[in-house]
Amino acid sequence: MLVLTRKPGESIRIGNDIELKVVSVEGDQVKLGINAPKSVDIHRSEIYEAIRKQNSQAAREKLSEDLLQAMKNLRKKK
Template sequence: MLVLSRRVGERLIIGDNIVITVIDVRSDGVRIGIDAPREVRVTRAEILEAVTQANVEATRSADDDAVEALRALRPPTPPAPAAASGASAPETPAAQSAKPAVTPAKPAAPRR
């Protein structure tokens, strides 16, 4: 880290196009001005940290809610298969209605 002492009105130049100017010095802080191109993002560190933390918390709670919502959608577990005797469990009405209807094939029309 570079540490410099500057007086009001003095500037720092970063690269070719970023200028930092000391605007005011008070007992509780320093006011600076930053002149940079629009494509250069200038963000206060405490704001960036607060936004990052809020995003992490939002993601965590959203994940928990999503997991619970998916668990609520899970269908009930199917009944255990019948013993090896070959008998099958009776189908529930929901299972019967889920089967596609089978229609007999129509005989082909005779050719003339």
């Protein structure tokens, strides 16, 4: 992990297209501004994790449905 020190108003660049700017620091809270192309998804980590879990669950349910349908189709062929 790269750790950088920045003051309010300062920024860092990620590649050519992404800029993270420290907007303010208030107590133990840091406000960041993010400039990135619209094609880049940006989520807080807890939201990203919830989306990942939901997608994983949906994929497992879809796989279960597909397997059940395949088994039904095999029975019909016999």
